[in-house]
Amino acid sequence: SQQGEEDPQALSIQEGENATMNCSYKTSINNLQWYRQNSGRGLVHLILIRSNEREKHSGRLRVTLDTSKKSSSLLITASRAADTASYFCATVPTDSWGKLQFGAGTQVVVTP
Amino acid sequence: EADIYQTPRYLVIGTGKKITLECSQTMGHDKMYWYQQDPGMELHLIHYSYGVNSTEKGDLSSESTVSRIRTEHFPLTLESARPSHTSQYLCASSEKGLYYEQYFGPGTRLTVT
Numbered sequence: 001s002q003q004g005e006e007d008p009q010a011l012s013i014q015e016g017e018n019a020t021m022n023c024s025y026k027t028s029i030n031n032l033q034w035y036r037q038n039s040g041r042g043l044v045h046l047i048l049i050r051s052n053e054r055e056k057h058s059g060r061l062r063v064t065l066d067t068s069k070k071s072s073s074l075l076i077t078a079s080r081a082a083d084t085a086s087y088f089c090a091t092v093p094t095d096s097w098g099k100l101q102f103g104a105g106t107q108v109v110v111t112p
Numbered sequence: 113e114a115d116i117y118q119t120p121r122y123l124v125i126g127t128g129k130k131i132t133l134e135c136s137q138t139m140g141h142d143k144m145y146w147y148q149q150d151p152g153m154e155l156h157l158i159h160y161s162y163g164v165n166s167t168e169k170g171d172l173s174s175e176s177t178v179s180r181i182r183t184e185h186f187p188l189t190l191e192s193a194r195p196s197h198t199s200q201y202l203c204a205s206s207e208k209g210l211y212y213e214q215y216f217g218p219g220t221r222l223t224v225t
Contacts (some may be wrong), residue, residue: 007138021127030210042118042216043155047173050211053169085117088154096164 003037006089006103014111019076021106023089032065032094033100034074037086046087050090079110115139118203118217124140126225133188135203137150144186145214148201155202161186162208187224193224 007022023032024091031050035043049065049072056063062075076083086107090100115138125131134162137144140161147155147170161180175197176190186205190197200221204214 025167033213040200040217040219040221042116043128043204043214044215044216046156048211048213086152092210098208099145099157099160099170100210100214101157102147104154107152 004078006087006106008106008109009104011044011108012051012109012111015080017079017110019075019083019108019110020078021087021108023074025072025074025089025101025104026070026105027091027092027093030094030098031092032063032072032092034061034072035064035088035090035102037105039085043088048082065087075109081110081112082106084110116203116205116215116217118201118220120220122221122223124223124225125136127155127192127194129193131190131193131222133201133203133222135186135217136184136187137205137215137217138184139205139215141181141185141205141215142208144180145204145206145219146170146176146178146186146188147204148174149202149219151200165200193222195224198222198224221222 034046037043051053060077086105088105089103119134147160149155156172159178160176202219203217206212206214
């Protein structure tokens with residue numbers, strides 16, 4: 001069974017709005033990573049947050065991690081049409097030797 | 113732009129054919145991975161390697177095989193393709209250690225008729 005589950009499955013917003021998506025997981029982790037995938041392409045790494053970190057920023061991205069609730073969120077501020085993509089969270093469980101386990105992803109559509 | 117390449121990008125092939133999907137990276141990464149992804153779905157790890165002559169099966173059972181004779185090269189082979197193998201195959205690499213991101217190739221979309 002997949003380690004990460006994401007919510008919502010799909011999100012449609014207008015340019016300039018913020019987009020928030022959530023990820024829940026089941027086991028203890030070393031770190032959690034977020035990736036973006038444009039349609040039919042490979043994944044691009046966005047941000048990595050370690051298990052002892054609670055929040056991390058990168059440009060318009062803000063990631064939070066709550067290990068007590070086994071959940072993470074990704075916030076994209078001031079969204080642009082170019083942010084249209086699928087966003088995946090991936091965990092590195094503590095017993096996984098560094099292997100990633102992916103959630104099903106959130107499809108985000110940003111309309112001009 | 114990640115220096116990881118996959119060929120072919122698209123492949124349509126008949127049932128029973130043998131195919132090899134190529135993956136190469138120029139970053140000198142020890143770790144390499146193959147994932148299978150159906151449209152709109154999560155990625156499933158099917159093979160990984162921690163270095164030359166090291167290969168392991170992933171979480172999702174696959175009839176494919178891999179080899180790692182050179183650091184930069186991690187090909188995936190299907191001896192006899194079937195329609196159930198139709199999917200997108202993504203190759204990735206990373207540095208050793210737990211706190212490194214994975215770099216992904218553009219993927220190979222395989223259709224078996």
